[in-house]
Amino acid sequence: MKRLLLGDEAIALGAIHAGLSGVYAYPGTPSTEITEFIQADALARERGIHSRWCANEKTAMEAALGMSYAGKRALVCMKHVGMNVCADAFVNSAITGVHGGLVVLAADDPSMHSSQNEQDSRFYAKFAMVPLMEPSNQQEAYDMMAAAFELSEKLHEPVVMRVVTRLAHSRAAVDVVEPTNEKPLDVCAERWVLLPGIARKRYAELIEKQPLMEIEASKSNFNRKETKGSEKSVGIIACGIAYNYVKETLGESGNILKISQYPLPTDLVKQLAAENDEILVVEDGQPVVEEQVRGILGAGYPLKGRLNGDLPRTGELTPDNVAQALGVGKTIAFQPAKHVAARPPQLCQGCGHRDVYTALNQVLATYPDYRIFGDIGCYTLGALPPFKALASCVDMGASITMAKGAADAGLFPSVAVIGDSTFTHSGMTGLLDAVNDKSNITVVISDNLTTGMTGGQDSAGTNKLEAICLGLGVEPEHVRVVVPLPKNMPEITRILKEEIDYPGVSVIIPRRECIQTAARHAREAKKLKEENK
Amino acid sequence: MKKDIILCGVGGQGILSIATIIGEAATKNGLYLKQAEVHGMSQRGGDVQSHLRLSTDVIYSDLIPYASADLIISMEPMESLRYLTWLAADGAVVTNNKPFVNIPDYPEHADVQEELAKLPTVVSFDIEQEARDLMSPRSANMVLLGMAAPYIEILAIAQLRTAIETIFSRKGQAVVDANLKAFDAGVAISMRKIKGEV
Known part of the structure; x- marks a missing residue:
């Protein structure tokens, strides 16, 4: 089937x-x-x-x-x-x-x-x-x-x-x-x-x-040699999806060693090298195989790939850059159009993260120097206009610990913005460090009750965030919950200011469901209601 | 025979449902198909594109090479211009001509139209207005699919209609009919263009 x-x-x-x-x-x-x-x-x-x-x-x-x-x-x-x-x-x-x-x-x-x-x-x-x-x-x-x-x-x-x-x-x-x-x-x-x-x-x-x-x-059946050329020429090592781009270009011709199972089989590489005068390694990602083939064949054997520039050193393979490396690049029929502006992704209209950044930017503008350390999620888009709010986004959970380190060095205000799912993924242990050190940081856990950026999966910490923060030792009067809506702006900014001015760890949890998952939940509820009729 | 199609637009405009219909028709009629999508971050109001390849023979690459796309189907006029390096010399562009402006530096409408006018085959129409006129505003993407249908060639227009019936059948006959009506209106727009009536 x-x-x-x-x-x-x-x-x-x-x-x-x-x-x-x-x-x-x-x-x-x-x-x-x-x-x-x-x-x-x-x-x-x-x-x-x-x-x-x-x-x-x-x-x-x-x-x-x-x-x-x-x-x-x-x-x-x-x-x-x-x-x-x-x-x-x-x-x-x-x-x-x-x-x-x-x-x-x-x-x-x-x-x-x-x-x-x-x-x-x-x-x-x-x-x-x-x-x-x-x-x-x-x-x-x-x-x-x-x-x-x-x-x-x-x-x-x-x-x-x-x-x-x-x-x-x-x-x-x-x-x-x-x-x-x-x-x-x-x-x-x-x-x-x-x-x-x-x-x-x-x-x-x-x-x-x-x-x-x-x-x-x-x-392995997933690795195989396809020898179609009768004379010695370029042997091609095509790894994973690279095989498709090579086949797209060469059709049924070409001396190809398809690699889909590792460790790299030395014997097959040596055979291909003996049957050809040079080797081109085509692999998506970093030059992992190319470096190994260099080791297997030695410095004298002509080897092409990402390291010498026959393929780009960075970025994914495309049928075009592979064709180019095989010497049969196409010329384009139409030049890129002049009147095309970049259209970067944005936070949805009506998203609670927007209200969080609006409030943060408004409050922090009243301090001479400050930084907001960001994290990984939809809210990373707060780095882009119109907010331009973030100083960093490095890895899951780094907002809290980087804010802590910068506060240790004397930065004030030092603020972290992290999502609910990222917080339970890797933010909790960093918050414990900050509590134990009595670091002067303000942590904003922007809680949209879901893992938003990847499409709205369940978030491990839903309904548990306050308990987690208290359990880690954040003082109860410095765990504050707000509802990020434009109408609540006076309250949100007041609480932010109070907690930034508190010389220790405070956590503010702006909580409002992601508008995408809220819409989905509404659709599901409606469907369920209709089915039960 | 093969047809390489670039589907594009802005995140949330519904290009993937067009891909689903064409995919259903292709599979049912025994064609090989590959369809590369964009997921994740780019969906949020950013530009989105999908490479759709249909063929009577095995397809290797998931991506369309430059200068090879037979057709660009776009939910937004400026977005149709973003992928011109993929368009074949004899390729066609079928696009909505109602701009979706969510960026500050969106170009002048006239400039976009001028660029489109330089291309050999363009069908451009306000699909949102057409869908509203048909009292079916959510079927704008089916108007666009209808406009593209005469250019897809590797699938007959009737085969695409059947796919619409199949895909929307679980939503009831009224939804099927609304989408078919939108599709037929789209086909009519392109046929007028092909017959030289506009």
Whole structure:
């Protein structure tokens, strides 16, 4: 049967059909739709597959490792920077090994369509010394999930699956197979206690498995050589989605080594090098393979790719820059139009974050010097006109801790703006630091009761924020709740001023539901009412 | 045969429902299809685009190469101009001509029209007014799809109509009819242009 699926949906369905028992994830573009698909899928619901959102990627990774310990197949999903958050658990899961199959899905975002960097998750797989799969299309994304779980169970190691935005968010028809059953509960008999004595032994075992992983990649059906040219010419190493851009350009010709499973199989690279006079490495993201091929072939072998400028050093691959690197770039038919203005994204009209920034800008303008440290969410758009309010946006939770550090250095007022979901993801521990240090900061938790930017997923801290702040030791009289609406501006600005002037930690929670999720909830309620009639 | 289409507009204007209809028709009629979308931040009042590729043969790239798009379908006039580097020499532009102004430096309407006029094949119409005249203001995107239908070629107009019926069927016959009416009005706009009546 064929189904029209986004890359993300193909991954989700592939996992369900491969006998998945739980997906653990925090929303992040371009990975969000994987978990959303599993949440909505009929079979997943019938089987009771775990799919509730986690507080962050680290708690997700650890829960998945626990499910694996109990013998079932688990999937962890995140955007590439989520790998940084879960890195401690992830890297150590390669040392403990796994029991039930464990797949770690990282969705990279070359060109930073919705991200703050374009780090390449293939480095993480190499760093942790575990296999990685990188589908070139939606069908492979579906097929690879079953293969990845099998490989994980065969090697007793987590397997990373890496996709990029253009695959995650592109739709194509996918052939699907009959679903297999979930694994039964089968709690691991071993103990995964990484005390130094045990960890040293485990690490040696992981090193011993490395040749095996490479053999698996070398004989994998996802890696293959396509030799169409009869004479020696340019050998092309096409990784993941890059394969499509090469095929788009060359059609049925070209000496291609398609790479979709790692570690990079040295034997296949050497063969390609022997059969050609030079090699072009085409890979989306950073030059991970190019650097390894340089090491395999030595400095004397002619090698082209991102490092020498045949392909751009930054940004995603396109059919155009790949065609250019293959020497067959097209000339455009029409010059770019003159009268086209940039149209950046904006906070929605009527959004509560707007009222928060209006109030903050109004109050802070009365102080000689101040900074607002921002965080990751829709409200990062407060950095743009008309608000231009933010001094920073670095990583999840950094608003509170950067405000603290700047206050430690003497900045006043030092203000943090963070969303509710980002606060429970990574802001709480920083707030504890600030409380313990009695830092002179004002923290604004702009609570829209959802994870807004990724499309309105449930937020882990809903209805718990005041209790969390009090529990962390913020003084009760300095935890203030307001409703961000234009009509409340006098009250909001008065409270802001009071709390900024309080020499210690204060938390202000402007709370009003995201207008997008509010509209959705209204539609759902109306539908429910009609159905009950 | 293949058709490469760029769908574009401003976040929230409903370009993805146009893609859904074409996708349904393509799948039902055995065509290969790839459709790359933009999700996340760019949806919030920013520019949005989708690359839609239809073919009788296997499609590799999810993205359309430069100078290859047979058609640009745009919910907004200035947005239709943003993607000209993708337009093939003989490509067509089908666009709403009612500007969506949510930025301070939006160009003069006349300048946008002048740029559009330089292109070989353009169908430009106020689809929002047309939809209001049809007493169906939420079907503006179906007027636009109708305008584009004669240029899609790889799918017959009747096949697109059937897809509209399928996609909207769960919302009831009244919604199906309103969308079909909007679609037919769009087709009529382009046919007048093709026959040289306007």
